[in-house]
Amino acid sequence: MDVSVKGEYALRAVFELSRQGRPEPVKIAKIAERQKIPQKFLEMILAQLKQGGYLGSRRGVDGGYFLARPADQITVGDILRQIDGPFQPAKRPFADEPMDSPFPEMWDRVERALSCVIDRTTFADLVERWRQRRVKGVPNWQI
Amino acid sequence: MDVSVKGEYALRAVFELSRQGRPEPVKIAKIAERQKIPQKFLEMILAQLKQGGYLGSRRGVDGGYFLARPADQITVGDILRQIDGPFQPAKRPFADEPMDSPFPEMWDRVERALSCVIDRTTFADLVERWRQRRVKGVPNWQI
DNA sequence: CGAATCCCTAGTAAAATAGTAGGGATTCGC
DNA sequence: GCGAATCCCTACTATTTTACTAGGGATTCG
Numbered sequence: 389m390d391v392s393v394k395g396e397y398a399l400r401a402v403f404e405l406s407r408q409g410r411p412e413p414v415k416i417a418k419i420a421e422r423q424k425i426p427q428k429f430l431e432m433i434l435a436q437l438k439q440g441g442y443l444g445s446r447r448g449v450d451g452g453y454f455l456a457r458p459a460d461q462i463t464v465g466d467i468l469r470q471i472d473g474p475f476q477p478a479k480r481p482f483a484d485e486p487m488d489s490p491f492p493e494m495w496d497r498v499e500r501a502l503s504c505v506i507d508r509t510t511f512a513d514l515v516e517r518w519r520q521r522r523v524k525g526v527p528n529w530q531i
Numbered sequence: 532m533d534v535s536v537k538g539e540y541a542l543r544a545v546f547e548l549s550r551q552g553r554p555e556p557v558k559i560a561k562i563a564e565r566q567k568i569p570q571k572f573l574e575m576i577l578a579q580l581k582q583g584g585y586l587g588s589r590r591g592v593d594g595g596y597f598l599a600r601p602a603d604q605i606t607v608g609d610i611l612r613q614i615d616g617p618f619q620p621a622k623r624p625f626a627d628e629p630m631d632s633p634f635p636e637m638w639d640r641v642e643r644a645l646s647c648v649i650d651r652t653t654f655a656d657l658v659e660r661w662r663q664r665r666v667k668g669v670p671n672w673q674i
Numbered sequence: 675c676g677a678a679t680c681c682c683t684a685g686t687a688a689a690a691t692a693g694t695a696g697g698g699a700t701t702c703g704c
Numbered sequence: 705g706c707g708a709a710t711c712c713c714t715a716c717t718a719t720t721t722t723a724c725t726a727g728g729g730a731t732t733c734g
Contacts, residue, residue: 447711448701490661501644518633590680591732
């Protein structure tokens, strides 16, 4: 019941892109450095997020990655599902197995509970909360 | 974000023990057969649940496993944590990394949401729901 | 005793995870 | 058009985890 490192990296990367509202592309190298992610690994992750339609990119000298849509229209659930696959807590009823069991219903509850958090938390939310804490919290600069 | 097969087996085994309220031990072989679990694998799982204090056992001719306490005092969360380990959705803040991030707070929300289901669902609940559905013949009315 | 059962230690094939390596394709300023 | 900067693509790999299997040892009880 945990998120892969790859999934975490993906979230951090999208957060990094959301943080700077500007539409200019951000280079892989920059994201990797700021979020402490191995660059080559990050390349694969970003490619996957692009093909999911969450990011866009531009090559060349002023190239980089950028959000394909506003941060308030991308949720944590979107990204996690794109990277780690759909998380059904347990395999759905075995095809051959008629064993009626009380678990599928419970897994549904789990899935709904989870969804209430991850599918309702957008990156705009994350940035906002982070800014809030920034202001009245540790005066630890950065950007 | 999924439960291991081992975890599922553990849940099914404890459910099987909860189902027959009787205090007589149930043999591994019986549980394995009724829940379609590889017997030798199940042995390891049950041993783990016993050492967690959830089950008791008796050897010999009328031996078997039994719940170490009433089914309404064992939750799904208990069993999953014992088998799959504590599920923190993502690693807690990296010790060396001061990078203040908006994610720990979100992971807390996830954990709480999850807990609301799995730590409040006892095996007594599961058995009861399962009996209910049994009675009225799976009318399958969903949402 | 001896049959039935749980108990314990090891081993292992396959898959998933977390990367690395090396170069190819675009873009853009000049 | 050249070349530097950047993204893009395919393949490889070491490590860990998963889902078991094997083989016997220790208890219990009639």
